[in-house]
Amino acid sequence: xxxxxxGATGYIGHQLAMSLxxxxxxxxxxxxxxxxxxxxxHKNIMVFEGDLCEKSSIEEAIKGCDYVFHTxxxxxxxxxxxHNFYQANVVGTEHLLEASLEQGVKKFVFTSTxxxxxxxxxxxxxxxxxxxxxxxxxxxxLTKSMAEEKILAYSKRGLPYVILNVSKVYGPGIKTFSNxxxxxxxxxxxxxxxFVPDRTEVMCNYVYIKDVVKAHIKVMRLDVSxxxxxxxxxxxxxxxxxxxxxxxxxxxxxxxxFNYSLVxxxxxxxxxxxxxxxxxxxxxxxxxxxLFVNRSSMSDKARKDLKYKATSLEKGLNQTIKTLKLVS
Amino acid sequence: MKPYALITGASQGFGKAMALEFxxxxxxxxxxxxxxxGLSELSIFIKQILIVDVHYxxxxxxxxxxxxxxxxxxxxxxxxxxxxVNNAGVLSRGFFxxxxxxxxxxxxxxxxxxxxxLTKLLLNNLRNNAPSGILNISSMASFFALPKKQVYxxxxxxxxxxxxxxAKELKQDGVSVTIIxxxxxxxxxxxxxxxxxxxxxxxxxxxxxxxxxxxxxDALLKRKTMVVPGFIxxxxxxxxxxxxxxxxxxxxEREINKLPAST
Numbered sequence: 001x002x003x004x005x006x007g008a009t010g011y012i013g014h015q016l017a018m019s020l021x022x023x024x025x026x027x028x029x030x031x032x033x034x035x036x037x038x039x040x041x042h043k044n045i046m047v048f049e050g051d052l053c054e055k056s057s058i059e060e061a062i063k064g065c066d067y068v069f070h071t072x073x074x075x076x077x078x079x080x081x082x083h084n085f086y087q088a089n090v091v092g093t094e095h096l097l098e099a100s101l102e103q104g105v106k107k108f109v110f111t112s113t114x115x116x117x118x119x120x121x122x123x124x125x126x127x128x129x130x131x132x133x134x135x136x137x138x139x140x141x142l143t144k145s146m147a148e149e150k151i152l153a154y155s156k157r158g159l160p161y162v163i164l165n166v167s168k169v170y171g172p173g174i175k176t177f178s179n180x181x182x183x184x185x186x187x188x189x190x191x192x193x194x195f196v197p198d199r200t201e202v203m204c205n206y207v208y209i210k211d212v213v214k215a216h217i218k219v220m221r222l223d224v225s226x227x228x229x230x231x232x233x234x235x236x237x238x239x240x241x242x243x244x245x246x247x248x249x250x251x252x253x254x255x256x257x258f259n260y261s262l263v264x265x266x267x268x269x270x271x272x273x274x275x276x277x278x279x280x281x282x283x284x285x286x287x288x289x290x291l292f293v294n295r296s297s298m299s300d301k302a303r304k305d306l307k308y309k310a311t312s313l314e315k316g317l318n319q320t321i322k323t324l325k326l327v328s
Numbered sequence: 329m330k331p332y333a334l335i336t337g338a339s340q341g342f343g344k345a346m347a348l349e350f351x352x353x354x355x356x357x358x359x360x361x362x363x364x365x366g367l368s369e370l371s372i373f374i375k376q377i378l379i380v381d382v383h384y385x386x387x388x389x390x391x392x393x394x395x396x397x398x399x400x401x402x403x404x405x406x407x408x409x410x411x412x413v414n415n416a417g418v419l420s421r422g423f424f425x426x427x428x429x430x431x432x433x434x435x436x437x438x439x440x441x442x443x444x445x446l447t448k449l450l451l452n453n454l455r456n457n458a459p460s461g462i463l464n465i466s467s468m469a470s471f472f473a474l475p476k477k478q479v480y481x482x483x484x485x486x487x488x489x490x491x492x493x494x495a496k497e498l499k500q501d502g503v504s505v506t507i508i509x510x511x512x513x514x515x516x517x518x519x520x521x522x523x524x525x526x527x528x529x530x531x532x533x534x535x536x537x538x539x540x541x542x543x544x545x546d547a548l549l550k551r552k553t554m555v556v557p558g559f560i561x562x563x564x565x566x567x568x569x570x571x572x573x574x575x576x577x578x579x580x581e582r583e584i585n586k587l588p589a590s591t
Contacts (some may be wrong), residue, residue: 082524131370135514135536146517
């Protein structure tokens with residue numbers, strides 16, 4: 001069996017490509033820079049140089065592929081130009097959909113995000129049936145939603161799909177913008193003081209990377225199509241997350257909380273400062289808001305249809321911390 | 329029994345935001361939208377999570393029949409309507425010469441005929457529940473001359489004018505008529521994307537539907553005649569009276585040209 005994996009140099013795509021390859025699946029990995037150290041290497045992985053934004057460069061890589069895993073995305077929330085998000089996430093996805101339809105791909109598996117559902121309503125966990133209740137809070141959410149709309153349009157033209165809406169992914173792996181929990185763990189292990197906004201009661205959902213990879217492979221193997229699944233793990237507050245990490249890393253860190261509005265004001269001023277000086281973007285108010293909003297979720301549908309099982313946060317964090325220490 | 333608010337075009341965008349706003353203020357709902365637009369999911373969610381009663385009707389409001397169907401549904405189920413929100417609308421899509429005849433006719437049906445007819449058909453119901461109110465969703469486009477928004481702007485100008493006159497007539501019955509004229513709203517993904525490509529001032533003037541919905545429902549409950557939501561939009565209305573025509577044309581043209589080629 002042959003599959004195409006986009007985003008193979010990314011956090012999820014890299015591990016997905018390696019996992020598929022280890023299961024004797026031939027993986028075509030589409031990479032913009034084939035010399036990057038992040039390119040996965042395995043005898044079953046064939047690397048193709050190409051860019052989703054140029055449709056012709058996809059055609060060679062997709063030849064003979066039964067399934068497509070589209071994990072590539074522009075995720076850098078600090079980027080202020082919607083063009084980067086739109087080109088990679090919308091135009092790129094459409095090129096890949098077009099090529100998949102032409103190739104007669106059996107299933108188009110799209111790695112999406114829980115954030116397309118927006119925040120949860122109060123403390124009620126998000127399910128696949130929750131309509132979006134608030135407008136798009138950043139360009140990443142918007143362009144991922146637009147990509148999903150494209151996928152639904154192509155399914156009407158005959159391309160079967162599965163969309164996986166993954167929550168906050170954590171665990172060992174390549175350091176990218178999508179791997180915030182690992183950065184937090186390192187920070188807490190190394191620093192003495194951590195400053196956080198005082199909205200630490202906010203609940204989010206955390207999913208272990210290995211569960212995400214397994215879910216991708218399951219939807220390929222199982223007879224499911226034209227469905228979407230929320231792939232998540234435990235729902236916990238930042239307070240509990242901080243305490244867990246602190247305990248597991250034996251950290252003596254002091255966590256100091258600041259008034260949220262003041263933090264936001266600081267971020268706004270910092271942004272004005274950076275823009276005036278022409279410095280590259282950092283944390284923006286919308287990113288801050290996106291981080292501190294309730295996003296608990298339920299993966300009951302995946303549990304039922306895919307027999308999906310989530311690793312507990314305790315176990316996942318433990319393994320992550322072990323791996324991080326091996327590296328450093 | 330708690331009275332109902334009826335909202336057309338309730339499955340997406342501004343209509344959806346208003347449905348949620350009414351529900352959060354503990355009002356029962358009758359929601360109307362196109363079939364397969366996510367209306368049933370939204371209705372079930374509101375019913376289960378926000379715990380108000382929700383009826384929903386999947387109808388195409390470009391046909392006159394639909395207004396009569398709504399009216400008889402309300403009668404058959406004995407539903408008292410306290411607020412009518414005429415929100416459903418067909419947006420603009422490009423230059424007049426390039427528009428399909430049927431598209432234009434549909435736009436006039438949905439934006440002009442249906443709200444007018446629905447108001448007429450529901451008037452007795454509203455009178456019986458006085459003090460009650462009608463909220464008509466117009467647009468800032470009803471005040472300005474804008475290329476690519478000819479028919480749309482025209483239909484909205486009708487709605488603004490209709491509402492202002494009607495407000496005077498219905499005052500004695502205890503039925504208020506409120507008109508809201510929003511500028512840009514972040515509703516569909518396509519509009520969100522378009523709004524992000526605009527110049528700085530235009531981008532600042534764009535409102536999120538949930539914020540505009542709060543303003544709209546507040547205005548309805550306070551029985552205001554007309555409201556333009558957002559500080560920058562209010563400034564634009566004043567500037568419109570002050571600036572000479574030639575400068576306004578240049579500014580409008582610049583913004584309109586930033587729109588991506590219509591799809």
